[in-house]
Amino acid sequence: MTGFDRTSLAYALRVAGCAALALVLGQALGLEHPQWAGMTVWAASQPLRGHLLEKAGYRFGGTLVGAGFGMALMAVTRGELHWLIVGISLWLGCAAAAGNLLRGFASYGAMLAGYTAAMVALLDAAHPDHIWALGADRVATVGLGVAVALAGGWLFARPGGAAPSEAAFALAARRVLARVAGDRGDSEVALVGEMARIEAGLDLAAAGSMGARRAVRHLRAGLIASLELLLWARRGQAGPDLADALREAGSDPAALRRAAGLAPAPLARPLTRLAAALAGEAGGEGLMPVPALKRDWAGARSAMLRGAGTLLAVGAFWLLSGWPMGGYMMLGAAIMTSIFSTFEHPLRVLPKVAIGQGLGVLGAMACRWLVWPLAGSDWALVALVLPFIALGALIASHRRTAVMGFDYNMVLLLMLQPVFPLTMGFGTSVEAGIAVVAAPLIALMAFRLIAPPSATVRAAELRRAAVAELQLQARRPQARGLRARVAHQALVSMFWAERAPETAAQSADAALGLLALGAAIQHLSELAEGPAPGPSRRAKAALARLARLASDPRRAGRALLRAAGAPGADRALLETAADAARGMAA
Numbered sequence: 001m002t003g004f005d006r007t008s009l010a011y012a013l014r015v016a017g018c019a020a021l022a023l024v025l026g027q028a029l030g031l032e033h034p035q036w037a038g039m040t041v042w043a044a045s046q047p048l049r050g051h052l053l054e055k056a057g058y059r060f061g062g063t064l065v066g067a068g069f070g071m072a073l074m075a076v077t078r079g080e081l082h083w084l085i086v087g088i089s090l091w092l093g094c095a096a097a098a099g100n101l102l103r104g105f106a107s108y109g110a111m112l113a114g115y116t117a118a119m120v121a122l123l124d125a126a127h128p129d130h131i132w133a134l135g136a137d138r139v140a141t142v143g144l145g146v147a148v149a150l151a152g153g154w155l156f157a158r159p160g161g162a163a164p165s166e167a168a169f170a171l172a173a174r175r176v177l178a179r180v181a182g183d184r185g186d187s188e189v190a191l192v193g194e195m196a197r198i199e200a201g202l203d204l205a206a207a208g209s210m211g212a213r214r215a216v217r218h219l220r221a222g223l224i225a226s227l228e229l230l231l232w233a234r235r236g237q238a239g240p241d242l243a244d245a246l247r248e249a250g251s252d253p254a255a256l257r258r259a260a261g262l263a264p265a266p267l268a269r270p271l272t273r274l275a276a277a278l279a280g281e282a283g284g285e286g287l288m289p290v291p292a293l294k295r296d297w298a299g300a301r302s303a304m305l306r307g308a309g310t311l312l313a314v315g316a317f318w319l320l321s322g323w324p325m326g327g328y329m330m331l332g333a334a335i336m337t338s339i340f341s342t343f344e345h346p347l348r349v350l351p352k353v354a355i356g357q358g359l360g361v362l363g364a365m366a367c368r369w370l371v372w373p374l375a376g377s378d379w380a381l382v383a384l385v386l387p388f389i390a391l392g393a394l395i396a397s398h399r400r401t402a403v404m405g406f407d408y409n410m411v412l413l414l415m416l417q418p419v420f421p422l423t424m425g426f427g428t429s430v431e432a433g434i435a436v437v438a439a440p441l442i443a444l445m446a447f448r449l450i451a452p453p454s455a456t457v458r459a460a461e462l463r464r465a466a467v468a469e470l471q472l473q474a475r476r477p478q479a480r481g482l483r484a485r486v487a488h489q490a491l492v493s494m495f496w497a498e499r500a501p502e503t504a505a506q507s508a509d510a511a512l513g514l515l516a517l518g519a520a521i522q523h524l525s526e527l528a529e530g531p532a533p534g535p536s537r538r539a540k541a542a543l544a545r546l547a548r549l550a551s552d553p554r555r556a557g558r559a560l561l562r563a564a565g566a567p568g569a570d571r572a573l574l575e576t577a578a579d580a581a582r583g584m585a586a
Contacts, residue, residue, distance in 0.1 A: 332439020
């Protein structure tokens with residue numbers, strides 16, 4: 001069929017079938033909002049078993065936490081709307097911040113806890129005596145939806161989580177080794193960029209599988225070793241025998257270990273680490289520890305201010321206007337400002353989200369006013385929704401509308417509560433649709449006005465965080481894991497810099513510069529503890545300057561050059577680090 005991918009269509013039809021089943025079961029169980037079970041199926045379904053299991057778990061856990069907070073807030077505030085708005089705004093801001101600090105599906109669970117509280121507390125704020133039933137209904141419908149998504153998805157989903165990018169890593173390692181051997185076919189920018197892209201996919205690759213998580217740890221260690229090899233290639237050159245051994249070794253761990261035996265110590269160490277990573281080994285003598293991943297505190301702060309500030313503004317409008325649909329608008333704004341705070345380009349995605357939600361509103365209006373008047377019972381209402389759910393599968397699987405399909409399906413079910421007899425008037429239905437579609441437009445304005453997200457800004461923030469780690473390392477040279485964390489931040493900053501192509505080349509240079517500074521600090525700490533007073537004094541002076549690297553990078557560079565002239569110093573390494581320090585001042 002033109003425009004439809006068979007795999008995508010089959011998957012979308014299966015999810016739509018499970019959503020329809022969840023709706024029917026919710027109605028049979030007498031749940032107040034059975035359509036929420038169908039929404040959960042769309043939200044929790046994944047094509048891979050590992051992803052399905054982990055996302056479903058975080059979906060249910062986040063719902064429990066959010067519903068619990070929403071009910072507790074309603075009990076404390078006794079339904080006073082202004083206090084509810086303040087409480088939900090602050091909670092959503094904290095949840096959005098947590099979502100930016102966490103990674104993978106844990107991030108999704110944190111943000112879900114934020115807007116679930118809004119759903120429980122705001123959609124029926126006028127009836128605080130009903131809040132406990134509403135919260136219990138929310139948990140029950142999500143639990144049902146998760147169970148149906150797991151049962152239906154498990155039969156068809158591919159086993160396990162996504163296999164980590166071991167093949168891509170092995171290929172990148174071969175290209176790095178070729179550069180160390182003297183070949184210049186691949187640029188540094190291309191190699192660092194490829195490693196950054198591999199790193200960016202590791203958290204999702206590990207979802208739902210302990211074996212995959214272990215493999216990801218090895219791959220991260222291998223990526224850091226590969227960065228060290230690129231850094232060495234900047235300042236050294238492999239001899240003919242070693243170069244031939246590296247070319248022949250490729251990604252074979254045993255051959256790579258033999259090649260490491262021909263290398264000088266500064267090169268042998270990262271070669272050994274890379275061999276261990278390729279072999280899937282947990283570690284070994286002298287291996288750099290796998291980093292404790294750095295949290296994105298700057299992104300979390302922006303997400304908290306944006307989420308809380310937007311909800312306070314929307315809540316103030318609701319209070320001043322008295323618009324009955326203000327709760328729907330505030331709920332939508334809560335979802336949009338939190339979920340999309342982790343996206344690479346929210347300003348590009350949100351207009352498409354608005355279109356998808358608009359289609360969902362039109363579908364719901366068509367069902368409510370053209371089809372549902374033919375029904376004579378609750379079950380007839382449920383039956384008449386099913387063709388619209390099937391249409392959602394087609395929208396979600398066509399190449400031109402796929403990006404809008406999820407929002408169509410979620411809004412369609414959000415707006416269609418199958419309760420007979422029908423009581424909502426046409427004007428109220430239109431107002432609800434306007435409130436729903438307004439949410440992504442409000443979020444679009446929020447992302448433009450409050451800490452606008454930018455790949456260039458995020459890359460720069462990560463580099464600043466890495467410099468702070470370097471300063472800490474200079475003060476505490478023996479602390480474990482700091483240098484590995486700097487290397488990880490360098491890779492993540494490169495990932496974001498690639499989203500702003502004009503800065504990619506400079507960011508690759510900065511990434512290797514950060515690594516050079518980390519290696520220089522370790523080398524200086526060894527010199528500082530040595531018996532020779534001259535090299536020790538120069539090394540300590542350089543470490544003191546590097547402890548204030550951010551405020552005076554030029555002085556740090558000069559101190560590194562002075563230390564490079566000391567007997568026993570690794571002149572090439574310290575000169576490379578000095579260049580990196582001076583580059584920060586440019």
